[in-house]
Each structure stands twice: as structure tokens, then as C-alpha cells.
Amino acid sequence: MAVVMMRVMIETEHRSKKAIKTVTAAQGGSGQSRRVEWYRRLLPMRRPLVLGIALTAVAFVARVGAEDWPQFLGPSRDGVYRGPALAEEWDGRGPAVVWRIPVGAGFSGPAVAQGHVILFHRLGDEEVVQAIDPRTGESQWRYAYPTSYRDDFGFDEGPRAVPVVAEGIVYTFGAQGQLHAIDLDKGTRIWSVDTMRRFGTPKGFFGAAGSPLVEGGRVMANVGGQQGGIAAFDARTGEVLWTATRDGASYSSAAVATIAGDRQAIFLTREGLVGLEPATGDVLFERPWRARTASSVNVATPLVIGDLIFVSAEYGPGAGVFRLDGATLAELWASNEVLTNHYATSVHRDGVLYGFHGRQEFGPSLRAVDLRTGRVRWNVDQFRGGTVTLAGDRLLILRERGELVLADASPEAYRPLASAQILTGTVRAYPALSDGYLFARNDDTLICLDLRP
Secondary structure (H helix, E strand, C coil), X not given: CHHHHHHHHHHHHHHCHHHHHHHHHHHCCCCHHHHHHHHHHHCCCCCHXXXXXXXXXXXXXXXXXXXXXXCCCCCCCCCEECCCCCCCCCCCCCCXXXXXXXXXXXXXXXXXXCCEEXXXXXXXXXXXXXXXXXXXXXXXXXXXXXXXXXXXXXXXXXCCCCCEEECXXXXXXXXXXXXXXXXXXXXXXXXXXXXXXXXXXXXXXXXXXCCCEEECCEEEECCCECCECEEEEECXXXXXXXXXXXXXXXXXXXXXXXXXXXXXXXXXXXXXXXXXXXXXXXXXXXEECCCCCCCCCCCCCCEEECCEEEEEECCCCEEEEEEEECCEEEEEEEECCCCXXXXXXXXXXXXXXXXXXXXXXXXXXXXXXXXXCCCEEEEECCCCCEEEEEECCEEEEEECCCEEEEEECCCCCCCEEEEEECCCCCCCCCCEEECCEEEEECCCEEEEEECCC
């Protein structure tokens, strides 16, 4: 059926090629709505059946292979892209730029869901949540509230946490611990909680930074307060459902996984690794994992691979892999010399971890490491910081200075396939990769690139 519909579209488009070009120029783009409008204009109204087939085909093509990136590290919070294949090489100019727009302050990367790019940034004395058309860069709606956050170390004063989109609601966690729930289609407030005030949370070094975790109608966040270290809120009302631990807040975003048949929320707090039962907040396991100094700033998200958990942090605790057996974590290996993630979370493929090792300011290396043994398979010294995303058997690396690199995800050697300078300045925010399009930002610009073949 899909082949027949596509054939109708192709034949119609061939007969009306000149007219389509004219309409395309007038419309200024090639999104789904514009394609629908082309066929409404081009096909005679006396042929409703053909028109219906064409419109159905457009919708069919738009759905096949599409994948949103609705939160930090993608749909499964593991940094893995499972959408349509990407181009294997780029020409000398790099990937095509679809659009670029100016943005405000912040380290918060974009999220992509249901026809919206969600940008969380700071403009003046407001934290702003903005929905953007993913194909045109045009603003769809804007939601804002006041902020007075000041960074004690002179860093960017915008929000840090990537938005989360679930069940038609956008959840954001601002630098001052303001947790907001916003209607995805309308951009209107549903509820909000000042977590620093509600739970007695200190400011910390760099404000609130971990993205909330949405699971089973609950929004969970490492608020790090005196009245609760981890808190769960009703996703529809904002009501506090439970609190767990008294751990301080880290800058790590939690993960959720099913391990040995049990659904678990996995947090790396400032104190260590914690597994919780999402419905009740009951603590299932704990393991200390922090530096002995006050400068402990756990950041990377734990990775769950089957019954194994990979955890990594700088400033002393290092990295390790543990097998979860009931409430017991059995150590496979642990070391401060293997794969210490300062900011960026590693990715996993076929028993091998790929990620950054070492302090960001000292020029970390890029490495491939055996998951079960901790053996370093290859190492690129002074690669400098960045983020890494897994797309099939390829690594998509966005370096801190704005260079985008496509490389083999191979344990044998580091083999770059293509590279392009896509941004200038400092790039710290995580990108989003949705349906073959990359959305990335630096200090003042958000860019959309077409990475499709």
C-alpha cells in the first residue's frame, strides 16, 4: 500500500514539477504542512480519492523512521540514537545548515518532541522556555518566569538542565531549583514548585543542573534539600508524593531501567549511587561514590546495561562497573585511571564504552574501554572535552570548540570518517538528534543541521 501511495505522489509530482517549485518558493520550506498544501493546490478537487491517497502518503512518510529526542541523552537516556540512518560522509562545507537562531544564556541542551524543539535559556532576568518549529526555526510559543540566579564562579547564569517532555507536558528544572510543568501544545503553566524553598536546598556550586526523571506519572528530581534529597511529584498536579534519602544534589541526571524484572530509578547524587522504587521511593540499594573533598561534583548519568551499572565521576572516585544482584552491587572493576567522566556521559555498544577520560580543563582524552574488564582498547590524548552520541555503529562527537566529528564505534581504533566546524565559541550543552536532524547550541546560537544521507 505504501508503495502504491508513493508511486501516486511521484507521478503527480513529475507532472506538476514546475508548479511545485513555485509553491515551494512561496511557502519557504519543505515541512509536512507545506507538502500537504502543495497537493491541495495542485490536484483537482474533482479527484478526492487521489488527493486522499497523496495526503495519506505524506503522513505515512512523515511517520516512518521518525524519532523524537524528548529528554537528556535521548528517548532511553543512554545517548543512543535509533532513528533513520545518517550520512556516512559530508562534503567540504559540512552538513547542510537548515536554520540558526540567536539564543540566551544557558548550558541546557534542546529537546525535540511532537513537532517542537524545546529550548530552555535565560534572557535578562527571566528563564525562558520556548517551543521552536524544528524545520523552520520559527518560535511557536514562549513561557517565562523571573530568576535572580548569580553564579559564584563567573560561569554562565542560564539554566543547566535539559527539558523533559512526557505525555504532552514539558518539565524544566531551572538553575534556582524552579520546577515547572508546561503544556506542550499551548505553552501555558500547569504547575510549578520552588524546590529550594520547599525542601531547604542550598545553592551549591553551580545551582540546580540534573534533568528530572519522568516515570509512571511521577516527576523525580535530586533536589538535595534538608527535607528530602530526592523527591517525586505527581506529573499532573505537582503534589509531592514521596521523598527519599538526605543526599545533597549532584549535577547528574537520573536513569530508569528494568533490572532482573524490577523497575528502578538510578540516581548518582552528590553522595553516591542510589536505586529507588519509582512508585514508593523505597531505597533498593546504595553505594558511596564521591570525592572526599568538598569539590565533589558528580555529573555523568549512570549507564545500565542488562544487570550491570557503569558509574563515573571526576575528583577522585573514578569509574566502575557493578553487577546488581537484588540489593547487592558486586564490583567487576573500579579505577580512577580508566574512564573518569567529568561532564559528559559515555555511551555503550557491544560490550565497549566510549567516552571522555579526565578533567575538562586539562584536556581529557577520548577512549574505548571494555565494559566488563575496564581494559582500555584505544586512547586519543588531549582530545579535549565534548559530548558523544551513538548512532548505529558510528560515534557522533561534538567537541567543546564546536567541531562535529563522525567516527567508527569500533574497539579496534579511533577512525574519524568526517568532521566539520559547525559552531564557534564554547559548546557545553548536549545536542539533540531527531529524525536525522541535529540541534546544537553554543553560548548564543542554536543551529539545526541536516545529517540525513
